[in-house]
Amino acid sequence: MARTISCKNCGEVLFNIAPNSKNIECICDKCNAITILNNDMEYQVYERYCKNCGGQYFKVKKSQNDFKESISIECTNCGQGPGTHYVDKEDKTIDRGTRELLIMSDEINKIKKELEALRSRTYNLELDRLSVDREVSLDRDVKREKHRIVDLSSEIASLTKKSRKSK
Numbered sequence: 001m002a003r004t005i006s007c008k009n010c011g012e013v014l015f016n017i018a019p020n021s022k023n024i025e026c027i028c029d030k031c032n033a034i035t036i037l038n039n040d041m042e043y044q045v046y047e048r049y050c051k052n053c054g055g056q057y058f059k060v061k062k063s064q065n066d067f068k069e070s071i072s073i074e075c076t077n078c079g080q081g082p083g084t085h086y087v088d089k090e091d092k093t094i095d096r097g098t099r100e101l102l103i104m105s106d107e108i109n110k111i112k113k114e115l116e117a118l119r120s121r122t123y124n125l126e127l128d129r130l131s132v133d134r135e136v137s138l139d140r141d142v143k144r145e146k147h148r149i150v151d152l153s154s155e156i157a158s159l160t161k162k163s164r165k166s167k
């Protein structure tokens, strides 16, 4: 079920949207109080005006499913959403390709961290194996972790290749 957001101060449901990369700032049309919502788009921000008609008054709805909360912003004139554009971490406008590269490099970094954690776990497992007599099951654990490392390494390689290609 979608719930319409209203101003906490005066109850108004018409808002102006202020561009901001970290949050969605909804400025009440009546009293100018600001309601801040989380911006869950990656490297993308809302603009002040409707992408279709240029209107600047919006209704904001929040809906919740099992996994996450989503926000929809509708122009009171035509029902479309505000325009959007891509930005980097410093809020500078970027093009679509640059955005894709940023998302990809975030993914690579995430995988690298996971890989690092796996390596140290594997190392500890090897140490365990040397010191105790649980060889068979530990052997299996070590093998499984090693496989995972190989998988992740090739994933990184292919992501890196992809990101080079799209440069």
Ligand SMILES: [Zn+2]
Pocket: 007, 008, 009, 010, 011, 012, 028, 029, 030, 031, 032, 033
């Ligand atoms: Zn208000």
Ligand SMILES: [Zn+2]
Pocket: 050, 051, 052, 053, 054, 055, 075, 076, 077, 078, 079, 080
């Ligand atoms: Zn509109």
